[in-house]
Amino acid sequence: MFVWLPLTLLSQISIYTVQSAPAAFAPAPAPSPALPAYEIVKPGCIPTCGDLVVPYPFGTSQGCYLENEFSSFLINCSDSTPHLGKGSIPVRNISLIDQHIHISTRAARICYNDIATQVTYEDPYFLGLSKFQVNHTNKFTVIGCSTLALITGSRVQNYTTGCASVCDGVPSVVNGSCSGIGCCQTSLPKGARDFEVEFRVFNNSVLADIPCSSAFVAEDGFYNFSSSDLITIEERLFPVMLDWSVGTETCAIAKKNKTSYACVAPDSTCTDSVYGEGTGYQCRCPSGYEGNPYLSNGCIDVDECATSNPCHSPATCLNQPPESVQCECPHGYNLTADEKGCEIIGVSTSLFVLAVGSAWIFWLLAKRKHIKQKEKFFAQNGGFMLREELSKDNDLAKATRLFTEEDLKKATRNYDETGIIGQGGYGTVFKGLLPNNIAVAIKKSKPSEQSQTSQFINEVIILSRINHINVVKLIGCCLETEVPLLVYEFITNGTLSDHIHDKDSSTYFSWELCLQIAAEIAGAVAYLHSAASPPIIHRDIKSANILLDENFVAKVADFGASKLVPRDHAEIGTLVQGTFGYMDPEYFFSSALTEKSDVYSFGVVLAELLTGERAISFDRPEKDRSLAMYFISSMRTGNGMPSIIQKSLANDEKNIQQIKQVSMLAARCLQVTGDKRPSMKEVAMELEGLKAMVEQPWVDQGSTTDHTETEYLLNQSVLSDAMGSTGLGYSSIVGFDNTSIQMTGKVQFR
Numbered sequence: 001m002f003v004w005l006p007l008t009l010l011s012q013i014s015i016y017t018v019q020s021a022p023a024a025f026a027p028a029p030a031p032s033p034a035l036p037a038y039e040i041v042k043p044g045c046i047p048t049c050g051d052l053v054v055p056y057p058f059g060t061s062q063g064c065y066l067e068n069e070f071s072s073f074l075i076n077c078s079d080s081t082p083h084l085g086k087g088s089i090p091v092r093n094i095s096l097i098d099q100h101i102h103i104s105t106r107a108a109r110i111c112y113n114d115i116a117t118q119v120t121y122e123d124p125y126f127l128g129l130s131k132f133q134v135n136h137t138n139k140f141t142v143i144g145c146s147t148l149a150l151i152t153g154s155r156v157q158n159y160t161t162g163c164a165s166v167c168d169g170v171p172s173v174v175n176g177s178c179s180g181i182g183c184c185q186t187s188l189p190k191g192a193r194d195f196e197v198e199f200r201v202f203n204n205s206v207l208a209d210i211p212c213s214s215a216f217v218a219e220d221g222f223y224n225f226s227s228s229d230l231i232t233i234e235e236r237l238f239p240v241m242l243d244w245s246v247g248t249e250t251c252a253i254a255k256k257n258k259t260s261y262a263c264v265a266p267d268s269t270c271t272d273s274v275y276g277e278g279t280g281y282q283c284r285c286p287s288g289y290e291g292n293p294y295l296s297n298g299c300i301d302v303d304e305c306a307t308s309n310p311c312h313s314p315a316t317c318l319n320q321p322p323e324s325v326q327c328e329c330p331h332g333y334n335l336t337a338d339e340k341g342c343e344i345i346g347v348s349t350s351l352f353v354l355a356v357g358s359a360w361i362f363w364l365l366a367k368r369k370h371i372k373q374k375e376k377f378f379a380q381n382g383g384f385m386l387r388e389e390l391s392k393d394n395d396l397a398k399a400t401r402l403f404t405e406e407d408l409k410k411a412t413r414n415y416d417e418t419g420i421i422g423q424g425g426y427g428t429v430f431k432g433l434l435p436n437n438i439a440v441a442i443k444k445s446k447p448s449e450q451s452q453t454s455q456f457i458n459e460v461i462i463l464s465r466i467n468h469i470n471v472v473k474l475i476g477c478c479l480e481t482e483v484p485l486l487v488y489e490f491i492t493n494g495t496l497s498d499h500i501h502d503k504d505s506s507t508y509f510s511w512e513l514c515l516q517i518a519a520e521i522a523g524a525v526a527y528l529h530s531a532a533s534p535p536i537i538h539r540d541i542k543s544a545n546i547l548l549d550e551n552f553v554a555k556v557a558d559f560g561a562s563k564l565v566p567r568d569h570a571e572i573g574t575l576v577q578g579t580f581g582y583m584d585p586e587y588f589f590s591s592a593l594t595e596k597s598d599v600y601s602f603g604v605v606l607a608e609l610l611t612g613e614r615a616i617s618f619d620r621p622e623k624d625r626s627l628a629m630y631f632i633s634s635m636r637t638g639n640g641m642p643s644i645i646q647k648s649l650a651n652d653e654k655n656i657q658q659i660k661q662v663s664m665l666a667a668r669c670l671q672v673t674g675d676k677r678p679s680m681k682e683v684a685m686e687l688e689g690l691k692a693m694v695e696q697p698w699v700d701q702g703s704t705t706d707h708t709e710t711e712y713l714l715n716q717s718v719l720s721d722a723m724g725s726t727g728l729g730y731s732s733i734v735g736f737d738n739t740s741i742q743m744t745g746k747v748q749f750r
């Protein structure tokens, strides 16, 4: 059964407008709390009370707080601690921003001294707050056993709510849990303006160890139940959050009375109180501002740089009213794209431009250097000389193609070693393939001295002028490289020297073939001497410079040493140049170059063909080292028929006479006195004649046998003159090998 224990309200506190002493006479509390930057009180008013900042519309003295018939915002600071109302409700905090006022309350308490008979009501508990609303987030908490506590109050209508707490003593409760066992909790209704606590004890047999029950209102989350509070809670204070507003009208109405309208700060906003009609309105500073909207100078721009500086160092923050900031960069910096940081001016663009630019410049410089180099080489290689020559002669220009460095690099697969088809004192010859699939031989000279450069250009010019089936055809050249490159038609079958001397792959030359090759060489050289205009002296006729194609057609090559002979000159003075073993001794000593020098050299090649011996050989006794001498002496001993003639040639009886004749021709070519040597044209004609006899054996050969005696005498004179060439004294020149040695500038007479 329930025992009703009605509680008597012993006192009632109401907050009404209170006339207080003028501010000037109020005791001045120490302004300990830090004051905000904005204006918080009316001029001449004390902004603090104890630790509390008291902003207008609150105030501690007459004229410093808002006062009208509905509201009083007096903070009683008579004992230096802030109190609301008539000095009974301590104030903890006042907030202008969310317009709360936090007050402190104690717990209501009831104790049962004697079960069911005596009740001591220790602390009457009523909070009448007039124009303040108890925020509904506060919690009503009851602590006790066998206790029902009710909270009643007024809002638009009266309200009553409450909760019951039951327990079987301290051990039965759970700390931290306020679920009805020793502690119960409930929310407040919205819009409560005041409250009153009533206890209803429903078991008259109260636990001896828990004689009291307590109830209080506190901000949500403030209170955490502990079993110890069942016994001692009375000394504690609990915060309650109240909402406040000014006036009784809505904003729309209040604005009409300029004298009473509270939102006086410029641009301040007004919102109606959520508690409905008669509860007034709230003022707020415009967005981006903070401060006290109830004062004319109360709202100041929020320094967002101070509250939320978005700028990254070294950017400095510049407040931009009302709500924005601007990040500013020191001199020499630009804002980044997000406008929060800084970058060195032009880092993104000019550095990029710089990088690209410098790369481009480097490339340009490299290219320029390359071009410069090409030009230098072109000049060095006689390119301008050649160009001048080419410009003089249209046909020449047509015949000579100037290749670029790249063309030839491509053709030779960057001078791949597998493409080497010849190597010697002059340089290296590569086989190359032009884009149109035409095979070419590319001669890469050794790094040139100036003398070789002119030699080179010489060859280009000479070869460009020649169009003869037995002269290797020059296709073009490249002057852009350090060493000039010559591009020839590709002759497939190697050099005559290889065919004669290469022990592994020496070719059997029939007499017919010997004659044919000899005739072809002679014809080509004769052409150079007479038909070409101006005449050309090859200067380096030797078997290594005779190429053979797949049909063993001879092609005279390597015109590097060749000379164009000015028309009115029979001989020209030059540096002595040629190859030992092939060199005209008369030219060697006089350095007077004539066409007969080529005749002598041809004589050696002819002897080579007949004998298969090398032009110079250290395998032979000293007196026979020079094939020219060896050949002549063997002719002498062999009575017109050289004993050293190739056996394969001499095998056939019918060849003997012709061999003798060709041998004799060779001997005549080898005469020391150039004047006595036949001209190349004569040699060519004679060889052509012999060739014709081989092809047409019925041609009478009697003429040669008829004049045996005179022939013999002539031969003796030829041979003795040829023997004179012993005077060359090769033995005195040591250290040269038996391949071709160029002797340049050895002797110079003019």
Ligand SMILES: *[C@@H]1O[C@H](CO)[C@@H](O)[C@H](O)[C@H]1NC(C)=O
Binding pocket: 018, 019, 020, 021, 076, 077, 078, 079, 085, 086, 087
């Ligand atoms: C302020 O409170 C004190 C008691 O603390 C009281 O005596 C005094 O009258 C109050 N003043 C006003 C203006 O209510």
Ligand SMILES: *[C@@H]1O[C@H](CO)[C@@H](O)[C@H](O)[C@H]1NC(C)=O
Binding pocket: 092, 093, 094, 095, 102
């Ligand atoms: C008072 O209110 C301000 C603003 O809401 C808050 O920052 C401060 O912590 C409060 N002080 C107390 C003692 O509650």
Ligand SMILES: *[C@@H]1O[C@H](CO)[C@@H](O)[C@H](O)[C@H]1NC(C)=O
Binding pocket: 098, 135, 136, 137, 243, 274, 275
């Ligand atoms: C109660 O307080 C909370 C928290 O500050 C707030 O959001 C709410 O608006 C207040 N209630 C009223 C009716 O003002």
Ligand SMILES: *[C@@H]1O[C@H](CO)[C@@H](O)[C@H](O)[C@H]1NC(C)=O
Binding pocket: 154, 157, 158
């Ligand atoms: C509210 O309660 C008070 C006293 O407790 C009473 O005088 C008043 O008539 C009540 N109002 C309503 C609307 O019930």
Ligand SMILES: *[C@@H]1O[C@H](CO)[C@@H](O)[C@H](O)[C@H]1NC(C)=O
Binding pocket: 175, 176, 224, 225, 226
């Ligand atoms: C309440 O108290 C209990 C024990 O005393 C503790 O575990 C819990 O964390 C506390 N809760 C809060 C919100 O303080």
Ligand SMILES: *[C@@H]1O[C@H](CO)[C@@H](O)[C@H](O)[C@H]1NC(C)=O
Binding pocket: 001, 203, 204, 205, 206, 207
């Ligand atoms: C009242 O409390 C006493 C003591 O704890 C218990 O024995 C009794 O049953 C309770 N009465 C009721 C009605 O709960």
Ligand SMILES: *[C@@H]1O[C@H](CO)[C@@H](O)[C@H](O)[C@H]1NC(C)=O
Binding pocket: 170, 171, 173, 174, 175, 226, 227, 228
């Ligand atoms: C609850 O906590 C208090 C101290 O905070 C402690 O003395 C008491 O024994 C605890 N009670 C329970 C049931 O854990």
Ligand SMILES: *[C@@H]1O[C@H](CO)[C@@H](O)[C@H](O)[C@H]1NC(C)=O
Binding pocket: 068, 257, 258, 259, 260
């Ligand atoms: C405006 O307010 C003042 C002060 O509250 C009052 O005296 C005056 O009568 C009001 N005027 C109007 C038109 O309501």
Ligand SMILES: *[C@@H]1O[C@H](CO)[C@@H](O)[C@H](O)[C@H]1NC(C)=O
Binding pocket: 334, 335, 345, 346
């Ligand atoms: C950087 O600053 C210069 C000079 O103030 C200005 O011309 C340029 O547009 C800026 N660049 C960026 C990306 O802001």
